[in-house]
Amino acid sequence: MPRPATDPAKAAQIKALRQQAGRWLKAAREAAGMTQAELAEKVGLRYYTFVSQVESGLGRLPIETQAAWATALGLDPGEFARTLLRYYEPELFRLLFETDSAQGRATA
Template sequence: MTAEPQSSAANDMAELRREAGLWLRSLRKDAGLSQRALAEAVGLYYYTTITQIEAGKLRIQPDRYEAFAQALGVTDTQTFIKQLMSYYDPVTHKALFGDSEPSE
């Protein structure tokens, strides 16, 4: 059995998750937090979950968006969530907000 190559859409989504991870890493560093401290602040047992999110392997679950925004010192939670949506769900983001590119 051979693995099928990833589709272009899957590759695009993987790239967007990587970009989200870089953005989140920069927010974490700007907030002066280690991965372990951020994990603790948002109620994650393993700091390696932060590592995987920042590498684009995992994404933040929607029920934790506000906790991440608070832990990262983001005062405008809606803007934080909108930015995450531009990476994690660009189709819905475009339908709701009209722009298809993540705004940094």
């Protein structure tokens, strides 16, 4: 089955959110006092270019690597994953973590 065409507005939103995530990751790396190469080594990457791609918003961290990145940056893995989820999957984040108003409607 062919994939539906990507909505240009949605694509722009995804790009902007990935760039915001990249800026957040870069700030976390810099706060930890590491270069891209040092972070890449700590998380077991062969090349630092993946760190560069993620920080520029061209890529995203796979879920299975997020705990290693959090640990390398000295951050709580749960908070790290929640922050990335807010950028990478905003609707899922809303469903999981912004349920107070939704629960109030469901029980009313």
